Amino acid sequence: MDLKQEILKLKEKLDVTIVAHYYQHDSVFELADIVGDSLELAKKSMETQTEFIVFCGVGFMGQSVKILAPEKRVLMPKIACCAMARMIESESFLEAVKYLNDAGIPNEKILPITYINSNASVKAEVGKMGGMVCTSSNAEKIITKALKENKKILFVPDRCLGENIAKKMGLKSTVVGRRDDPKDADIICFNGFCSVHQLFSVEDIEFFRNKYPGIKIISHPECTVEVCDESDFVGSTSQIIKYIDALDPEQKIAVATEFNLVNRLRDKNTYVLSATKPVCPTMNETGLQELYDVLKSIDDNDIQNEVLVDEETTKWAKIALERMFEI
Ligand code: 13P
Ligand code: SF4
Numbered sequence: 001m002d003l004k005q006e007i008l009k010l011k012e013k014l015d016v017t018i019v020a021h022y023y024q025h026d027s028v029f030e031l032a033d034i035v036g037d038s039l040e041l042a043k044k045s046m047e048t049q050t051e052f053i054v055f056c057g058v059g060f061m062g063q064s065v066k067i068l069a070p071e072k073r074v075l076m077p078k079i080a081c082c083a084m085a086r087m088i089e090s091e092s093f094l095e096a097v098k099y100l101n102d103a104g105i106p107n108e109k110i111l112p113i114t115y116i117n118s119n120a121s122v123k124a125e126v127g128k129m130g131g132m133v134c135t136s137s138n139a140e141k142i143i144t145k146a147l148k149e150n151k152k153i154l155f156v157p158d159r160c161l162g163e164n165i166a167k168k169m170g171l172k173s174t175v176v177g178r179r180d181d182p183k184d185a186d187i188i189c190f191n192g193f194c195s196v197h198q199l200f201s202v203e204d205i206e207f208f209r210n211k212y213p214g215i216k217i218i219s220h221p222e223c224t225v226e227v228c229d230e231s232d233f234v235g236s237t238s239q240i241i242k243y244i245d246a247l248d249p250e251q252k253i254a255v256a257t258e259f260n261l262v263n264r265l266r267d268k269n270t271y272v273l274s275a276t277k278p279v280c281p282t283m284n285e286t287g288l289q290e291l292y293d294v295l296k297s298i299d300d301n302d303i304q305n306e307v308l309v310d311e312e313t314t315k316w317a318k319i320a321l322e323r324m325f326e327i
Contacts, residue, residue, distance in 0.1 A: 007295060220240065
């Protein structure tokens, strides 16, 4: 069976939109109706007209679409949870809040912000406390707005994104559980991280700068502060694509983000900033077989892998997501 042809036939027949994140494998990515980074996909999926959305990405992305458009039936070829999102649940979020309370910061003085890479239950807790969601594209804007409330920002789950934005904005950051007093910081980050973006190092940057003088180093803000500090450009997935598009094609670049994206952009002057192939394992659990199976389940009226979020969680997580869209 030619899986690609079978998928194309089912796509034609069914009332479905196939959505794929930039980190998906090329074989899946090329079959999508909509592609983008996490912010673009959340927005564009909401506007689709089809009954079914088949979301090729990681769990929190499918959940976000379901929360924003509960009337849609969202299916995922593989409900794989982003490793960073898995580092925090509502219980550990509430423990982080308690850590701040114990340090003398009451709830009224805490404004939580969760990176979109978190489960619906965490978004809901954030929503209940008056907080909001951000993505790597808009984190600076969201934090700028949040600071106006004159509260301490509890940033979850990505420590690196929180620290990078704090540094860029000249703010003081610390990490939940560290010995220093959280009252002295503007942003208190939960200690989560992306294992893929931790693969890049300052030594990698030194290697490429020595080998190709004049090379530009481009990083995603999930990389460490040390790597981002040494980079020529730091941006979200779509900001990286835009930045590279505007460069002289002869400009050599080394990019610190997920392999599938960099490989797609790749020409003779583009390098992956790592000796280890930085593939996101969960993103890459979706292949043609999984995509075919989920489409076939719609055709057979035996729906598989549907994303479901309970009403109460949807209500609060939606509030947190909508606060982001308002900004
Ligand atoms: P973007 O928000 O840039 O799409 O990033 C999502 C992600 O998971 C990066 O690792
Ligand atoms: Fe999560 Fe990292 Fe994969 Fe992005 S690259 S989906 S943050 S594990």
